[in-house]
Amino acid sequence: MQDEQLLRYSRQIMLPQIDLEGQTKLNAACVLILGLGGLGSPVSMYLAASGVGKLVLCDPDVVDLTNLQRQIVHDTPKVGMAKVDSAAETLQRLNPEIVVETIPAKLDEATLRQRMQQADVIVDCTDNLEARLLINRVAVLARKPLVSAAAIRWEGQISVFQPYLGDNPCYHCFYGKVGGIAQTCSENGVVGPLLGILGSMQALETLKLLVGTGETLTGRVLLFDGQCMEWMALKLPRDPNCPVCATVNRIHP
Template sequence: MLNDEELLRYSRQILLPQIDIDGQLRLQQARVLIVGLGGLGSPVALYLAAAGVGELHLADFDSVDLTNLQRQVVHDSTQVGRSKVDSAITRLQAINPQVKLVAHRQALDEDSLAAVLAQVDLVLDCCDNFSTREAVNAACVAAGKPLVSGAAIRLEGQLSVFDPRREDSPCYHCLYGHGSEAELTCSEAGVVGPLVGLVGSLQALEALKLLAGFGEPLVGRLLLIDALGTRFRELRVKRDPQCPVCGGRHA
């Protein structure tokens, strides 16, 4: 049950018939892994903590750098040089002390990913490289856990949801294969802050929909964002039955 303080804290979203008390209780009982606490992970962590998701696992091996502050809004100038996980914990505890925060300060490998995924209900991929995305995707497929994936660079963003619990859902590998040999990062190509805020906010929204059980998640759909022209486009994405990661999932 929700106590009086919780009813007041979450009252504006409880008013929504799609969430109500039952949905809020589902959020309170949920456990989520956020991989990366940069430009995407910042709004994800802030909004999920504020919404009352019960347990957030925060994974990032990096430290806060001055160049991060233009877009990574969970951190501030006083945290430069500090672990991003510890910086985020300080901010999130101030926003909502009721949320349990679990730190993962080392890079996650195959074994540690499997161990963490056994403890959570959903994963948000907020990292900035294909190898980590591929590893997180494979772990989610193996564990049967939904994955909310976002990306942003320059003035372009992408968002999709991969849910191995659904027979018709593709996985990240179905869509992107092995990625690009000439992969660019924001430090090389640049990115505008509000764009990563937009993509991360949409990731948080998709996570809340999946956890509380309302709306239509972006499963089988890829949302493309053109920030230069403020245009949104949606592509349908089918599962690849020959995919080496998820192809034999429902065989």
């Protein structure tokens, strides 16, 4: 690692849980970010700043004026630009050392699986249930860790799904237990900083997975109420009859 890199990442390298070895892992890692909106903005910016070597950005949409209240990776002059191109410009200015690949399209299942196989961690920053269920299904097949969050109005949630480890559930197991996620921000509204909170936590969980430190949210979900500033943690049991992960070959410690 060159002197300039050591200086750029010095505050992370100082942490014994990361150190030079962990930073080297980050520099060599690839993360697939699905959705460059309210959640994908802080996720992509913090991962870029942290030195994750390659970020693959996937989003079929263009920047709209209504996005700018919360999607901080974009700015006013970029209205009408493809979100992935807008985000890529911001991220390359933030950290020109990383590689940013853009996919300005909605991926079908086969292409999504191919892309997931090339990534170390998948981050779901989409805003609709159909996309989340597809991403979960493909992540289970690809046996890749999935960092998922959702936010609406003043409430949010975050979890990590690795159903191939022990008796941990997948997103499909979870969805049947918590309602309201199927609603969208465009229909119900959302306060901007809420996306920053949840997206930053997605980035943090991703870094922990890449470095291999700490205890992730695998098997748990955090629910957040921004109105009263309260967090609630719930354990997520696996659904033995889940149509997505019931037959997955699991690794037991």
